[in-house]
Amino acid sequence: MATAVTEDVVDYDEALERYDPVMGLEVHVELNTATKMFCGCATEFGAEPNSQVCPVCLGLPGALPVVNAKAVESAIRIGLALSCQIAPWCRFARKNYFYPDMPKNFQTSQYDEPIAFEGHLDVEVPAAIGDGTEIFRVEIERAHMEEDTGKSLHVGGATGRIHGAEYSLVDYNRAGIPLIEIVTKPLTGAGKRAPEVAKAYVAALRDLLRALGVSDVKMEQGSLRCDANVSLRPRAAAGSEQETVPLGTRTETKNVNSLRSVERAVRYEISRQAAVLDRGDRVTQETRHWHEDTGVTTSGREKSDAEDYRYFPEPDLVPVAPTPETVERLRATLPEPPSQRRRRLQQDWGYSDLEMRDVMNAGAVELIEETVAAGATPAAARKWWTGELARRANAEGRAVEDFGVTPAHIAELDGLVRSGRLNDSMARQVLDGVVAGEGGPTEVADARGLELVQDDGALEAAVDKVIAANADVAQKVRDGKVQAAGALIGQVMKELRGQADAGRARELILAKLG
Amino acid sequence: MSALSRDDVAHLAGLARIDLSDAELDRMVGELGVILESVAKVQEVAAQDIEPMSHPLPLTNVTRPDEVRPSLGAEAALAGAPAQEQQRFSVPRILAED
């Protein structure tokens, strides 16, 4: 049912020739506090239905909210990390509308008095021209505190979707979990790169929130959710400013729950709205739903003036007024800003710009940091994570994190290589074993009997045997054709089933034929 | 200040999710008209320079520590439910996704 009519779309590049996209991104992030926003119920994900509820979060008559101090601190830290101003005084408000998964039939949120406002986040996107990257500044309008709703299970009908369902079953465990809603100002000037900027913004925000330690930021579990507002306006006539062209009607696409989807959904909406405008129709102001499987958005609820939330200050709560001392104390707890951190790490690790970008794209900064901390060289850490493991992940369509390989494993592996016990190809075999769950690198090497031949005696015997068996090649080397030694080394390695140090073998061969 | 029409009252009843009968609507239009006329007196007070008062006491920053308290338990939570299934509240079909 929900995968209704296929709508016309215009080729993306064509759409961009005629229209300039404007975006607004609303991200809801669930805080990882132990308890809910306004009550002491636990917030564990995946608990038995309705096992983490109380009179407050069930909206029972008589119950009253009390603000979670940690949630306010997290909100302020998020605001500060986004370079926002922190309100010296702000209030909660009630947003009134009826919905079965909202126990009080109002959401306790913030309206015209958000705790944080007027900030920005710089995100890195590939440059429009050339190989480099470019910084795109996303202006933040506000970050405010609110509470999550319960979750409905739709029974009957087709696929558990809301349409056609006979009834719904509601679990209020999620109701009241603290949310921070982060709203950007309209993003203009991204042009063709709007979908990339959207994705890069959500990724940067996710990294920032993770570094702050305020949320699990798991998009697949819904602890980070993105709504994308998209509108198109006609390209300005030559010689006039694009910013003078008024904004078009926007749609709000919900349910965009992966980084890839953010990019795809924005791209789809641009193509779809272009088709609407090309036809001479008007874009309907509405909520749309993103469908990961089919890659399209479908029309949801129409946003009309009838939607009147009747906001008013929440009379059951008193204002939040963080003192300057509180704000400064929290500012001191902020982690290093991601961009600054990136520059510092690149310098520490001695990576080139290109190498650093590969590491960023692979999302391997933290992994490498931990691997280096565990004793690996930065070069080896990069090689294993963005080389071997990223290659495997790509080939198998998995995430690097899913292999069960830890930074400690990689550091241990690098140690085995550097101590001369393993060469590169042996190290790769060891990694196979680790991925296969055979244990840690040393364990795997022991079990598989992988060890370079360290004993010069055995190596010498093999060298002598190979020289004797390949007199003609040996003569070439004696005559000064040093490259020919390679063939002899290969034979030696074969003789020792690969478990020899090729460098040492070369030294011995050249000495004997020198 | 404009008096409320029957349509206005019907719209408000919709917002408030009350399925008023025609007779109730008719009666309500008249009653609300009288009340509104009376409460509109607040508009006689000059609006400038008066800080609106939403709370009777000037308290701020009342919070609680982030410590888990026992929950009701699903059985007690669901005890008053008009209908339940699979340890969840059973509600009639929901028209629109939010």
Next chain:
Amino acid sequence: MNSDITRSSAAELAHALDSREVSSVEVVQAHLDRIAAVDADVHAYLHVDAQGALEAAREVDQRRAAGEELHVLAGVPIAVKDVMVTKGMPTTCGSKILQGWMPPYDSTVVARLRATGMPMLGKTNMDEFAMGSSTEHSAYGPTHNPWDLSRIPGGSGGGSSAVVAAYEAPLAIGTDTGGSIRQPAAVTGTVGVKPTYGGVSRYGLVALASSLDQAGPVTRTVLDAALLHSVIGGHDPMDSTSIDAPVPAVVEAARRAEVRGLRVGIIKELGGQGYQAGVQARFEESVQLLQDAGAEVVEVSCPSFDYALAAYYLILPSEASSNLAKFDAMRYGLRVLPEGVRDPSAEEVMAATRDAGFGDEVKRRIILGTYALSSGYYDAYYGQAQKVRRLIADDFVTAFGQADVLLSPTSPTTAFKLGDKLDDPMSMYLQDVATIPANLAGVPGMSLPSGLADEDGLPTGIQILAPATQDQRLYGVGAALEKMLTERWGGPLLSRAPELTAKGA
């Protein structure tokens, strides 16, 4: 003392219990007998919990026998307005939408009563969701005034005032959003106190208007009110608007009963025109008594009080429209399916249930509040009402600069006949014209009997107001005045009420 038990004040009962003249079980049983004899006529209780009350009484008796140190009110029974959630007793708020609802938790007030060892006799009748001034808006039928069964007992807490006036309980809990403790007290010849906003926890009080609601004592004497106030008052971390300070020294003030040198302000705007002659006359006599006792009487002006009723009837419905949204047939309470609709949606079931489950007054106020908050009208109504609220609070500040306490009649009239104002919401609203300003500003207020009106022989009440957190002043003045009036009357005013015959039993 069996026949005297129900006539005794809570303080007297406490003394008798302490000296083992009587047991808590006997006290509870005497009240249960009285309820059985008269409540069919008064209809003040919505639910009587004989078993629970007797059990609690037995437990207190045992603890006392074991020599345990008990609270002074331990073993003294109480009735609770049906707007307070109670574990093990239904809580309906006088509404059909909550018929039979058994809350899974206790309100903080109820928890404190239990912890004190006060047996709960039952839940008292009220206007639906505390909207009204006569208890006629109860979905379960009106309560009758013990002074004249054809008249209203006040509202919304008419059940609580009536149980106390009819000797069906020595103490009761009321709640006061615009006068729902004080006006019923005035028209039934009893004492009612609305503490400072935040003085008593609202956790578990089913909200009508969150920024106005306050629970308080309903009793027959000022000292009893003070004793009860000190049990239910004090900080509660479950209520963000609760005052984090010890309960004011109300019992001490009631015992001292001193007014010498006190400055008493008469509010010019509350009295005279619009007030029944008998009400005004008894008020003036009380003022004279206070003056004779050494108080200094001044007149104060609170010009913004003229706007209080209008502001109140915007703020209250606005907050109520939101507070009552939770009654939607999804999680608890009534669920009504719309007629003639096959396979109704959640939206349709909500709307049908709210139409069937709410009474007219509730619907009226929800619609009014929805309007006052709606976009385009917010500034003109709700916003403007909040500014008036500020002006009223400012008027109080000015007045309390000139006087230690303020006085007015509690209600402009004595108890009117059941049915008299049912078709005229505005005239019903006017009942609270003198009590509303205290709720808007959050200051404490008390009503105590000032006598009987000459024209109808019905009780009249005088209201005392004090600055926020200075609740003890109410008790000092109230107890002093009560003493002088009782002497003048030759006994408590209630002893002049007609005997209720046990014909209903």
